[in-house]
Amino acid sequence: MSQKTYTISELAKEFGVTTRTIRFYEEKGYIHPLREGSKRLFSAADRVRIQLILRGKRIGLSLQECVEVIDMYDPKHNNAEQLHSLKATVQERRALLERQQTDINDMLEGLAEVEALCEQALKNAAADEKAHG
Amino acid sequence: MSQKTYTISELAKEFGVTTRTIRFYEEKGYIHPLREGSKRLFSAADRVRIQLILRGKRIGLSLQECVEVIDMYDPKHNNAEQLHSLKATVQERRALLERQQTDINDMLEGLAEVEALCEQALKNAAADEKAHG
DNA sequence: GCTTACCTTTACGTTAACGTAAAGGTAAGC
DNA sequence: GCTTACCTTTACGTTAACGTAAAGGTAAGC
Numbered sequence: 300m301s302q303k304t305y306t307i308s309e310l311a312k313e314f315g316v317t318t319r320t321i322r323f324y325e326e327k328g329y330i331h332p333l334r335e336g337s338k339r340l341f342s343a344a345d346r347v348r349i350q351l352i353l354r355g356k357r358i359g360l361s362l363q364e365c366v367e368v369i370d371m372y373d374p375k376h377n378n379a380e381q382l383h384s385l386k387a388t389v390q391e392r393r394a395l396l397e398r399q400q401t402d403i404n405d406m407l408e409g410l411a412e413v414e415a416l417c418e419q420a421l422k423n424a425a426a427d428e429k430a431h432g
Numbered sequence: 433m434s435q436k437t438y439t440i441s442e443l444a445k446e447f448g449v450t451t452r453t454i455r456f457y458e459e460k461g462y463i464h465p466l467r468e469g470s471k472r473l474f475s476a477a478d479r480v481r482i483q484l485i486l487r488g489k490r491i492g493l494s495l496q497e498c499v500e501v502i503d504m505y506d507p508k509h510n511n512a513e514q515l516h517s518l519k520a521t522v523q524e525r526r527a528l529l530e531r532q533q534t535d536i537n538d539m540l541e542g543l544a545e546v547e548a549l550c551e552q553a554l555k556n557a558a559a560d561e562k563a564h565g
Numbered sequence: 566g567c568t569t570a571c572c573t574t575t576a577c578g579t580t581a582a583c584g585t586a587a588a589g590g591t592a593a594g595c
Numbered sequence: 596g597c598t599t600a601c602c603t604t605t606a607c608g609t610t611a612a613c614g615t616a617a618a619g620g621t622a623a624g625c
Contacts, residue, residue, distance in 0.1 A: 359492025
């Protein structure tokens, strides 16, 4: 049984990006799909990798940073000499992400307040309408 | 008693950005410091606004998006006609931020695992060292 | 066999968010 | 009065992450 593969437009549609975006990622060496003739053939692993890249992007990482984080999950980069520096990188990234969480929480709180104010004002406007309109 | 003001380099230093960044924000109309002769004088309100912009940036908003969110807090934009569209904008932004939180949580979990693996491998390496070195 | 819907490469264009260099004004301290 | 440390404006440069256009190959369906 051969593995399931995907075309470029299938993945583009699934992830809500253009085919240009996916080609760009290959151009930069972030993904390496196989070829069938000249056409790209994406494996399940390619698909997951693109998914991870886009997830990283959503939290504000650059593409470069995305693949750095993703490659941390790859066992072949875990040779003993690099473990110390890898750990440092992970912890640094972690601190940054935790700071982002704080920022997001602050903003969500603020937005909840504004939303409540809006609803109150809308109610008042509606009551006003009823009384005078 | 006159209000406390700040120079451009004071704020740049406090927030860890260059003076160019702050001038750029004014250039784009995101802040409007007063002038004393040709020199910029930043009020406490200016300072807070810059702080909010930088906080927005940290969670991946564009400058434009930052000021849009910030201006939601400004009562003078809350006239009745715009409340509905304002509320929609707020909720949209909120959904996006919550998605980002999910993404960040996923990534933190993954990084915690990798970190644990690293520490284990380092321990093993140290034990190995002791046994054979 | 010809449309239609895909796919390909090459290559120049675009926007955001500043960086950087040039050229100069000003106020404080020795 | 001259250095030092600030401040100013103008203007061209840079990087990331694609967009877009041109020019063409291919496979399926009528």
